[in-house]
């Protein structure tokens with residue numbers, strides 16, 4: 001990650017304690033890259049990736065990032081394999097020497113929050129996904145969301161051999177982080193997607209692993225332990241659950257490695273979770289509404305629970321169909337607003353204007369009770385009522401809604 005420092009031009013802090021102080025600094029400068037020179041003798045980078053820094057890194061306009069990713073989704077590339085060298089092998093207990101922060105006061109311990117878990121299965125192929133992992137005395141506990149890809153890899157491997165071999169990479173290329181946050185079919189190859197997003201170096205270890213500052217070889221065991229409470233993207237504590245235990249086998253650290261501290265509930269967290277959902281949603285909605293123009297997961301909705309879908313309305317009912325497709329395209333979605341192409345979806349006031357001037361509550365609001373929503377929604381008791389708002393103009397009296405220039 002050292003090569004990103006110049007481009008990101010981070011705020012430099014000399015020293016911080018990994019207990020709460022790293023979090024305090026990252027929170028103070030949330031959305032701006034931060035470089036801390038000394039945390040327990042090691043360097044930390046945080047707040048790296050936001051819509052701004054990603055558009056700068058990939059040289060793509062913010063408003064066009066969805067289309068950049070969409071194009072790359074349809075042009076997956078073979079990973080570029082390079083020689084594995086320049087790493088020092090450490091024992092498993094070196095995990096306690098790493099500058100892994102304790103972020104918030106009720107956290108049960110240090111949390112790895114920027115770790116990409118790489119798994120390989122002969123039927124499913126490669127999977128990469130980002131998981132929060134609690135560091136305990138002699139193992140990690142990983143949050144593995146039910147019905148997600150790693151959950152299926154894990155249960156298949158448990159049946160076949162009793163554990164799942166994985167690599168955990170910390171200090172990743174942004175293309176790896178974006179690819180690891182992209183949901184698709186279980187056979188979707190996130191490593192190939194990362195290789196199509198950018199020129200990513202990949203090592204051939206027991207299986208292919210993207211280059212990173214720290215590479216941990218581990219097994220996810222058929223044993224559970226308490227995981228949480230953890231502050232997730234809503235900035236509230238997620239509950240404690242029994243989750244799988246991760247047994248560390250080896251830790252490879254790059255010479256003078258930099259640790260990536262990803263602030264839970266910060267802008268980087270929301271960006272990396274939400275932004276890669278947008279191309280996935282757009283592609284899905286386009287199946288029903290070919291005239292869909294854009295999709296955005298808004299920061300106010302934690303880049304996870306709220307979406308704005310912009311369409312060029314062709315027939316009455318398009319707004320409702322866009323609602324149904326949007327809610328199906330991102331299972332964690334809770335509320336979605338559909339607007340016309342004269343509304344700027346990057347301006348929350350313009351979105352509110354559409355709701356205020358184009359919605360009749362009895363005609364334009366869709367309510368779906370008892371759906372599966374996000375486990376992170378503090379208001380949900382396990383099921384979620386989902387809402388769609390059709391804020392598009394009625395086609396038969398468009399002139400009434402023409403906005404003066």
Ligand SMILES: C=C(C)CCOP(=O)(O)O
Pocket residue numbers: 143145232331332373374375376
């Ligand atoms: C960050 C996490 C734990 C993923 C949450 O996934 P969801 O419950 O499907 O919204």
Ligand SMILES: [Mn+2]
Pocket residue numbers: 126127128149184185186187188190
């Ligand atoms: Mn996958």
